[in-house]
Amino acid sequence: MDRDSDMSDTDELLSIRAAELYYEENQTQDEIGVILRLTRWKVGRLLASARANGFIRIEIVHPRARRLPIERRLRESTGLTDAIVVSSAGVSSEAELQSRTAQAAADFLTSLRPIPRTLGISWGRTLHDVSLHLKQGWAPGVNVVQINGGVSLNQRTGTAASTAVTIAHKADGSATLLPSPAVFERLETKQAMEADRAVAGVLALGRNAQAYLFSAGQADANSALVDSGFLTVEQIDDLVSRGAVGDVVGRYIDANGRIVDPELNERTVGIQIDQLRRAPLTIAVISGNDKHAIARAVVRNGLCTVLVTDEDTANALLQEKDTL
Amino acid sequence: MDRDSDMSDTDELLSIRAAELYYEENQTQDEIGVILRLTRWKVGRLLASARANGFIRIEIVHPRARRLPIERRLRESTGLTDAIVVSSAGVSSEAELQSRTAQAAADFLTSLRPIPRTLGISWGRTLHDVSLHLKQGWAPGVNVVQINGGVSLNQRTGTAASTAVTIAHKADGSATLLPSPAVFERLETKQAMEADRAVAGVLALGRNAQAYLFSAGQADANSALVDSGFLTVEQIDDLVSRGAVGDVVGRYIDANGRIVDPELNERTVGIQIDQLRRAPLTIAVISGNDKHAIARAVVRNGLCTVLVTDEDTANALLQEKDTL
DNA sequence: GGGATTGTTGCTCACATGAGCAAATACCGG
DNA sequence: CCGGTATTTGCTCATGTGAGCAACAATCCC
Known part of the structure; x- marks a missing residue:
C-alpha cells in the first residue's frame, strides 16, 4: 500500500x-x-x-508523563495486570530516564490499594532510586522485608539495607533486613545460615509478603552482583554463554525464565523465582536500553504482574509480540 | 523566577x-x-x-509543513514583507531540509500574485533544486533572466543555464541567459564584455525584472564559485579574513551587507547588490546550518523582501534579534 | 481578629466541533 | 451515453469546550 x-x-x-x-x-x-x-x-x-495520517504529533513533555496507549497495549498483549510506561520525550540521558522510571514506580506504590502490610523487596541501584523518590508518609505503616541476600562485601554495603530502611521509614513502617550475603561459596554454609532462627524468620516473612517490588539486572560485567563482589566477571561470562540474560532477586535466568545454573542458584540466598511467579502482586521496575532482554524474560515468563518501565523498553517488548 | x-x-x-x-x-x-x-x-x-507551561508539544510532521508562528515573528522583527519557514520536524539530513526549503520556495513562487512578467534569478545548487520542484505550468508565461554570470569553467556548465531554462520552461515562458563568466580576471575584459550588445541587453533586462529569486553562499572553500573555478580557495580565505560572510549573486559581502573587495566586485558580472536592495520584490532562498551568517547579513541589510528558509536558520535569526 | 486582597471554584452561556445523514457529484463498466 | 455505485459535500443536531462572572475560600496585613 x-x-x-x-x-x-x-x-x-x-x-x-x-x-x-x-x-x-x-x-x-x-x-x-x-x-x-x-x-x-x-x-x-x-x-x-x-x-x-499521523501528520499531527502530540507529545507530553514532562518528567512525570506516561504513555497510556503503550501501557494498554502492553497489558493486552502480555498477561500483565498493570503496566506503567514513562515517556522518554525530551529525555537527554539514560540516567534521567531511569530516574523517571523510579519516580513512576514510587508513584505506583503510593497509589497502591489495598496497601500491602508486608512488602518484599530486592535491592540494587534501581530500587534505591525508587526509595529516594518516595514521599515521606507515602503509606501508613508497611513492613518492608528484604527478599534476597545483599550484605555487600565492599563499599556498597549500605545501599541494600538503606533502600529497605528508607522505604519503610518513609511509610512510617519497619524494615526487616536479611543479614546474609547474596551468594555463598559453599552450599553447606548457605544451609547453615538458613537454619539460623533469625535468618529463617526473615525468609519466611519474605515468602509471605503481600506484594513484591524488585528490579532486574542484565547479565554483564556491570551487574551489581559483580560490583558487590558476589560473582566474578568470569562467572558472568560463563552464565551468559549458557543463555543467561539477566538476574532477578539475585538469580540468573535465561530467555525462557529458567534458572541457568541450578548449583549456583542453590547457593543463592533469598526467595525462589517460582515463589515470585506464584505471588499475586509482583512489581518489576526495569528501565534502560541494556535491559530489554531481561525485561522480556521477566514479562514473558510471568515473573511480574506489574511492570514499571520506560517507553523504549516497552516498545521493544511490543515489537517482539508483533512478530510472534 | x-x-x-x-x-x-x-x-x-x-x-x-x-x-x-x-x-x-x-x-x-x-x-x-x-x-x-x-x-x-x-x-x-x-x-x-x-x-x-509548554508541557504539550504539538508538531506537524510533514515535508511541506511550515512554522507560521516563526514566520510571523520573523516578519515582525525584521522588515521582511514575507517569510516562509519550513519545519525541520522529523528531518534526518541537511539535504532533506534544503530540499524542503526549495519546495517551499517553489510553492511560494507558484502562489505569487501578481505573476511577474520578468523574473531575475541567480544560480547555484539551491536554485537548481527550486527549479526541479516547480510544477509544469506553475505560471502562464514568465521571462526568466539570469542576473549574474555563470557560464562555468568545468562540468557544472549546464546547471546555471538549465536552472533558468527549467524554470522558464515549466512556466511556459522563455529564458534569457547571461552568456558570461561570473568573474573576469581583468577589469578591461569585463568592461568589453558588458559593452557587447547581447550581454548589455541581458543585463538591462535583469535590472528591470519585476522580481528576483536568488540564494546565497557562505564564504568557504565549498562555495559554488570555487567549485566552478571562478575563485581559488586562497582568494576565499582572503575574503573571509577581510570579513566576508558569504556571497549574493556572486558578490561577497560582510555582516553589514557591504562589498568586501570592491576591486573583485568590479570584475564580477551581473546585477549590483544595491539594485537588489532597491527592488520591490526580492526572494532569497537560504537553508542550512552553514548559512546562518550569510542569512543574517542578507536579512539585516535589506537585501531581500521575502526570505524562504528553514526553522533552524529562522531561529538563529530571531535569537540574534533578541539580543539586540 | 477583622478587613482587604488574592486566588480558586462552580457555574452560565456562547461558541466550536464531530457524528450522522441526505443531496450532489464523480466515477465506471457496459 | 447511461444507469448504477462510490465518494464527496453541505448540512442539522448533539455534544464538547472556553470565556466570563459571581460566590467562596485562603491569605495577608495591620
Whole structure:
C-alpha cells in the first residue's frame, strides 16, 4: 500500500496548511475555511485526515508523563495486570530516564490499594532510586522485608539495607533486613545460615509478603552482583554463554525464565523465582536500553504482574509480540 | 523566577495525568473529571495550564509543513514583507531540509500574485533544486533572466543555464541567459564584455525584472564559485579574513551587507547588490546550518523582501534579534 | 481578629466541533 | 451515453469546550 489513508495530493497539502493554522496559530475551523476558501466542514475533515495520517504529533513533555496507549497495549498483549510506561520525550540521558522510571514506580506504590502490610523487596541501584523518590508518609505503616541476600562485601554495603530502611521509614513502617550475603561459596554454609532462627524468620516473612517490588539486572560485567563482589566477571561470562540474560532477586535466568545454573542458584540466598511467579502482586521496575532482554524474560515468563518501565523498553517488548 | 506559570506541585501532576487522558486516550474533559475526581471545569483549567507551561508539544510532521508562528515573528522583527519557514520536524539530513526549503520556495513562487512578467534569478545548487520542484505550468508565461554570470569553467556548465531554462520552461515562458563568466580576471575584459550588445541587453533586462529569486553562499572553500573555478580557495580565505560572510549573486559581502573587495566586485558580472536592495520584490532562498551568517547579513541589510528558509536558520535569526 | 486582597471554584452561556445523514457529484463498466 | 455505485459535500443536531462572572475560600496585613 502507498499510504495510510487515501487522499489526493492537493488535499494532503491543504490538510497541512489547515493544521498549521489550527494547531500553531489556533484559528477556528471557520476562520481557516475563509483563508483557504473552504467550508468549515471540509476544514474539519482535512484536520481529521491529517490526524489519521499521523501528520499531527502530540507529545507530553514532562518528567512525570506516561504513555497510556503503550501501557494498554502492553497489558493486552502480555498477561500483565498493570503496566506503567514513562515517556522518554525530551529525555537527554539514560540516567534521567531511569530516574523517571523510579519516580513512576514510587508513584505506583503510593497509589497502591489495598496497601500491602508486608512488602518484599530486592535491592540494587534501581530500587534505591525508587526509595529516594518516595514521599515521606507515602503509606501508613508497611513492613518492608528484604527478599534476597545483599550484605555487600565492599563499599556498597549500605545501599541494600538503606533502600529497605528508607522505604519503610518513609511509610512510617519497619524494615526487616536479611543479614546474609547474596551468594555463598559453599552450599553447606548457605544451609547453615538458613537454619539460623533469625535468618529463617526473615525468609519466611519474605515468602509471605503481600506484594513484591524488585528490579532486574542484565547479565554483564556491570551487574551489581559483580560490583558487590558476589560473582566474578568470569562467572558472568560463563552464565551468559549458557543463555543467561539477566538476574532477578539475585538469580540468573535465561530467555525462557529458567534458572541457568541450578548449583549456583542453590547457593543463592533469598526467595525462589517460582515463589515470585506464584505471588499475586509482583512489581518489576526495569528501565534502560541494556535491559530489554531481561525485561522480556521477566514479562514473558510471568515473573511480574506489574511492570514499571520506560517507553523504549516497552516498545521493544511490543515489537517482539508483533512478530510472534 | 521558578516556573513559567505558578501552579502547585500536585496540580502540575494532575495536569499531566489529565493531558495523557485527553491527548493520548482522547477522553472528554467530563470523563477525565470522573477518573481524576475533579469537576470538568477544573480539568479544563488543568489542560489549559499544561498548554501554558509548554508541557504539550504539538508538531506537524510533514515535508511541506511550515512554522507560521516563526514566520510571523520573523516578519515582525525584521522588515521582511514575507517569510516562509519550513519545519525541520522529523528531518534526518541537511539535504532533506534544503530540499524542503526549495519546495517551499517553489510553492511560494507558484502562489505569487501578481505573476511577474520578468523574473531575475541567480544560480547555484539551491536554485537548481527550486527549479526541479516547480510544477509544469506553475505560471502562464514568465521571462526568466539570469542576473549574474555563470557560464562555468568545468562540468557544472549546464546547471546555471538549465536552472533558468527549467524554470522558464515549466512556466511556459522563455529564458534569457547571461552568456558570461561570473568573474573576469581583468577589469578591461569585463568592461568589453558588458559593452557587447547581447550581454548589455541581458543585463538591462535583469535590472528591470519585476522580481528576483536568488540564494546565497557562505564564504568557504565549498562555495559554488570555487567549485566552478571562478575563485581559488586562497582568494576565499582572503575574503573571509577581510570579513566576508558569504556571497549574493556572486558578490561577497560582510555582516553589514557591504562589498568586501570592491576591486573583485568590479570584475564580477551581473546585477549590483544595491539594485537588489532597491527592488520591490526580492526572494532569497537560504537553508542550512552553514548559512546562518550569510542569512543574517542578507536579512539585516535589506537585501531581500521575502526570505524562504528553514526553522533552524529562522531561529538563529530571531535569537540574534533578541539580543539586540 | 477583622478587613482587604488574592486566588480558586462552580457555574452560565456562547461558541466550536464531530457524528450522522441526505443531496450532489464523480466515477465506471457496459 | 447511461444507469448504477462510490465518494464527496453541505448540512442539522448533539455534544464538547472556553470565556466570563459571581460566590467562596485562603491569605495577608495591620
